[in-house]
Amino acid sequence: MSGTDKTKAGIEIAGPVVILVEPQLGENIGMAARAMGNFALTExxxxxxxxxxxxxxxxxxxxxxxxxxxxxxxxxxxxxxxADLDLVFATTARSHDQAKPVMGPEGAAKEMQSQIAAGGRAGILFGRERAGLTNDEVARANRIITYPVNPGFASLNLAQAVLLMAYEWFKLATSGALPFAMPERSERASQGQMEAFFENLVRELDRVEFLRPAEKRETMLVNLRNIFFRMEPTRQDIHTLHGIVMAIAEGRKGPAKGGALDSEQATRLRALIAEQGTIANLPDSRGSLRGLARLLRRNPTDAERALWHALSRDRRFAGQFKRQTPVGRHIPDFVSFIHRLAIELVGPDESEGVVTDRAQRRAWLESRDYRVTEVKAADVEANLEAELVRLQALIAETK
Structure with a gap:
């Protein structure tokens, strides 16, 4: 774990002496010294x-x-x-069959702290890399330290053994204080801020029709709300999230990048498709037709969006209509396969090409026993309920 900040002053505390008995490798001595430095042991x-x-x-x-x-x-x-120490601890993974107190690193650290606090001196013995401490060397200690390790693989590297003991000492001496903490956060966002963000998010999700199908909308909203409320975001978090949502919404570059056109642009798109005979000239594959239908769904006009909102949520029509779904090689605005009823939205000031395209689509659908009803976009925007009542009557005629 790298990250030493050399601009910070080290901690200086009186600690036990580390004694390496007949160490074999210089590398182990150096790594033991490094471990000591990590935990403020110096001797x-x-x-x-x-x-x-x-x-x-x-x-x-x-x-x-x-x-x-x-x-x-x-x-x-x-x-x-x-010779100058008052309390000596011997580290070993073997019992040595000697009648003296045996303790773990944490208990040993407590005894060392008491000894040093009283003005005494303490030391810790570490043995050779290959064989550890001899019986005679352990006998010269007042206490035995052994680590709670896997008994089937108990041997520790010399520097590791030093590090474990140094860590327990330092943790006790500093009361386990961590060198840094999470930066202070800004104030928690208020409920009003959360609601404003959520309303904005839902509005944009509705624009791209993410919350579908209609019968799952409420469940999806509850799940989304729980995601953000569990986070307990700060005021700054909410500002950032607002910015992300708006950047995505305002940064759309049209359907080629998965965005949504505004209503006027969507109307021009439909006119262009009709006047250029795009559907008639598509390759003879369902994939191409579905792709065009998807393009139209992603970019609804205001009237289409309003009518679809009603058809997909109103109990009189829910689950009965599909929007911009291919029927043969045609794509009516709305179609009910159950009732064999197609709905065509008529925009203001339509070009001759658009009118001709709709007439051809109508003739094809009617030749296959579909009824086609035309609804003016202006009527949807002016009195949507009146149009819904009319559609309900048309459906009733087929029952």
Whole structure:
């Protein structure tokens, strides 16, 4: 875990001495020093290191713990290394059958803290990489430390053993204080802000007809609301979410990028398709026709959107109509296969090409026993309910 900030001052606390008995590899000495530095232990003693001292491999492996490596104390024997200490702990994975207290790292850290707080000195012995501490060396300690590890694979790397003990010491000495915390957040968003955001989100989702099918709309809204309310967003979060929604909505570049045209542009799109004979010239494949139908659905006029909203939600019509769905090689505005009824919306000031295209579509549908009714877009916008009543009467005639 990298991330040392060299601009910050280190923590200085009186701690136990770390004593490595006959360490074999310079790299392990260096990594042990690094582990000590991580947890504010500064005094390292070596007893008869195999490769002598100083050791270039240890300096490299210390990774910046020079303040420890440069002040290492060297001893020929263990008794000399512990002579000035009042309380000595021996780390081992084996019992050694010696009648003295055995404890884990956490319990040992508590005893060390008490000893040091009372003005005494404490030290921790770590043995050779290959064989650990001898019985005689363990006998020179007051306490035994052993780690709760897998008994079938109990051997730890020397630096790992030092790190575990240093961590427990530091955690106790600093009361487990973390070096940083989550930055202070802005105030939690108010219910009013949440509702304003949600209304805006739903409005844009309705524009692209995300909340379909109609019978699942309410469930989808509840799920969406729960997503955002569980987050407990801040005021800044809501501002950001508002910005995202509006950037997506205002940044649409037309159907080629999955966006939605406004009503006037959608009307011009329909006129262009009719005048160019686009449907008649499509390749003879259902995929091409479905793609064009999808394009029209994504870009409804205001009248189409209003009428579809009613047909898909009003109990009189719900589930009975489809919008811009291919029937043969034609795409009526709305069609009910159940009632064999097609609805054509008539816009204002339509061109001759649009009128001709609709007439051809009507003739084709009627030749296949579909009834076709035309509804003026202006009537939908002026009195939608009157048009719905008329449609209800048409449906009743077929029953």
């Amino acid at each position: 390292l003693r070596l007893v008869n290191p195999r490769d002598g001292w100083p050791n270039i491999a240890a300096q490299r492996a210390a990774a910046g713990a020079d303040h420890i490596i440069d002040h290492v104390r060297l001893f020929d024997t263990l008794p000399e290394a512990v």
